[in-house]
Amino acid sequence: MFRPLAKLSRAARIALVVPLLTVFLAGCGVNNIPTYQELAKAKWADVLNQYQRRSDLIPNLVETVKGIAQQERTVFEAVTEARAKATSIQVNADTITDPETFKKFQAAQAQLSGALGRLLAVAENYPDLKSSQNFLTLQSQLEGTENRIAVARHDYIESVRLYNTELATFPGRIWAAILYRSNKPMEEFTVDDSVKVAPQVKFN
DSSP, rough: HHHHHHHHHHHHHHHHHHHHHHHHHHHHHHHHHHHHHHHHHHHHHHHHHHHHHHHHHHHHHHHHHHHHOOOOOOOOHHHHHHHHHHHSSSSOOGGGOHEEEEEEHHHHHOOOOOOOHHHHHHHHHHHHHOHHHHHHHHHHHHHHHHHHHHHHHHHHHHHHHHHHHHSTTTTHHHHHTTOOTOOOOOOOOOOOOHHSSSOOOOOO
């Protein structure tokens, strides 16, 4: 009769200790790394969505400008080539832990921003273009998209800083060494501020 009671007592102790241990580990931040990782991935997806939105607007914008300013061929070609280069880079959730691919991606997007800015500047020389309803609509959509890109990029940077800090500081550093050895720091946007400036899309 004693042995079953002893086994029951041990089982009861285990049943009590396991939940307490789980609560203790959770309180020590054992879940912070995967939580921050998923948050950063979600913010990265937002960045990609906004860049894709911009990319989708560009062909219509080019055609609209081309219809009135046909002689600006070099500008059209520069935008088209920059867009093709930006969309040719394969990006996914793994890109944010791959410094080389991330650097290529942000450089291509910066190049596209520059080419797009030159295309929009063309409108200054063409009053008919500046007053075109189609152009004004695309201009407004592009302005909104550039603002969304800026917000999405800012949110992504903040979430990556949170995640990278957790990997590098106590107690996250301990959990990373024990439970999350495959987790790598994520990349941030590091292009010059002058390149990050959204193309000017308003005309007076």
